[in-house]
Amino acid sequence: MDFTINVNNNEFQATQGETILEVLNKNGIKVPTLCHLKNSMPTGACRMCVVEDEQTGKLITSCSFPANPGMKIKTHSQRVVESRKTIIELLLSNHPDDCLYCVRNKNCELQDLSEEHHVRERRIRGYKNSEKLDLSSASIVRDPEKCVLCGRCVVVCEEVMGVACIDFVNRGNKSIIGTSFNQGLNTSSCINCGQCIMVCPTGALTEKNHFPEIQQALNDPAKRVVIQYAPSISVSMAEELGMEQGKDINGILNAALRKVGFNNVFDSSFSADLTIMEESAELIQRITEGGTLPMITSCCPGWVKYAEEFYSDLIPNLSSCKSPQQMMGAVIKSYFAEQEGLKPEEIYSVAIMPCTAKKFEAQREEMTQAGISDVDAVLTTRELTKFLKLYGVDMFNIKPELTDSPMGFRSTAGKLFGASGGVMEAAIRTAHFKLTGKELVNFQIPQIRGLEKRKEAKMKIGDLELGVAVVNGMANARELLDEIKNGRNDIHFVEVMACPGGCIGGGGQHIGTSHEQLKARMKTLYKIDENETLKVSHKNPEIIELYDNFLGEAGGHKSHELLHTKYKKREVMI
């Protein structure tokens, strides 16, 4: 049902079920919000979005109040503006004013709000909480002093990720966000996805930073410092640099990283190809030799930890393949080291990832060889932008360069890893070839593309009908995993990505990534796949070379030593 509401003496069209905020936004009126999160139930916690209901004379929260026929609203009356300002002043009353030293300086909603509302002096002084920094997690740093208790992290962690390891603890002016028993995040079921960072308006949540170690390595003449970047990175940075959204800056990125001083630049899409070789071999083996099915991908370290905690009975279903980051790391410190005549410990290996969980993954014990980590440090996309700025790289005046051989060449299949459905699509292409000896007629598999939370398809490969499912967003995955646990058996291969949309929507991407940007990033990945000719991992010449010269065969002894691993149940506070 459509009707109109009166806003600031104008008639606005509204539809039954819309909130006042939605009607206002549709009609070009901005109202500040803080606790409000798109696509989630409003909590009405912060009251930042109040508007004046002229009929009742009350201030109502526009984010949670439905528009009703005949309503009369004032959005910027003196009273409304003043009350919003007071809310902001109250939020600031116990805030540590250290913007200059804060990671979110110039990218902070609290700064924006106080700036927009002309807060120029500290009128209210409040009780300061003196909670300590939580540095316990390998990925996430929590600074309760900067928390404005908007609750967005709590909502995301529970509703989008299905983890719910944090909640409001205590009440009144003692309220904080904490884990059970208010212990370090590392003792909780947190899967390090970083989605809470993505929604945090302030500097209360950030990733654990590795700049000093990386800089030290860069300055150490005895170290060979190499870097790899994930498939999604080159399509996720453009907006932040002020370029057209979703633009692929692959070549520029290679050049920039060399300018900073990295000796070798590799593309994790290469090791994504490698993952496909191993994973398709594993899938075929499981199908033909009666192994545990469905096989579930294990490239996403957020999902792997989730499985260890919440679905330990599905661990046998997890592919034993390491993720592309770790495969690349392992190959760098073995194959590449051998070729260059270096010892593994002489190499410092950095990875740029769209993901905070990759920081956790890199320091896992399973990801080491004889006590040496496969990957030494991980930077998120956000951190990379800061790093490039620090080294004065002008991304607009730089000539594109190629990645280094022998691990820089990739197929477009490897590149597709960046988006939800990409691993599956790449794996099917190669599995089809391995099983039938023929390439797919049509490489594109539209049923498993796109941003929908769950995609399923039945693929004909020779005589085999393969049931595949792709899920993104951990909470969505839960539904499918429960179906499988309850006996659903028409699915043989499952791709799980913890973050919404896959890595292009990862928790290490730029804060404020919109749905449009996600779509643009995905589109660019598919464009690359469409335009280039090498569409399958098994035809990547450098991959073939790697197997011929070093690994032997996919799924063979050497691969198992370097590229595969095992997981087990993890005890945490659930």
Next chain:
Amino acid sequence: MQQFFFQRLKNLSNNKFSTNPENKLFKMGDIKQIFNKYPEAGRDNLIPILQDIQSVDGYLSKESIIKVGAHLDIPSSKIFGVATFYNQFRFQPNGKYHVQVCRGTACHVLGSVTVLQEIEKQLKVKAGDTTRDGLFSIEVVACIGACGLAPVIAINGEFYAKVSAASLAEIIESYKNKEDE
């Protein structure tokens, strides 16, 4: 949806639960029997279950919170969040000497804030916590019905009237001495 549920839980009135004397029959930590009391295990039963556990164990342990979570299918962080919202729940076993500090109106007027601060300072733990040696624990309580003697504290049920920083030191010392004997 869920978060609405928790919001509602948190908004439930903060009634003190009158301890059911039967509960004392339970063995320490025997949570099963408590669960059996609530055959329709639903989230609505969370608070009563926590109250029952506390009335047996004297506090909510990590173990018991995890067990309740598994039983009701609620993440432990949510249970902890709900439980810390109420003053009535403790998360550490009481000390051998349980110090209750009255923060009722009469005691407040006569300076119970300072009393509490002083005790926290002397015992080096905060209200709700227990000292490392397990000897003392502090609890903040509302009026304990001895307003004429304000400010009042009670240790294991024994009342101490018109306490001051100096008298507190003496009182605490006397309990410590009991231990040394």
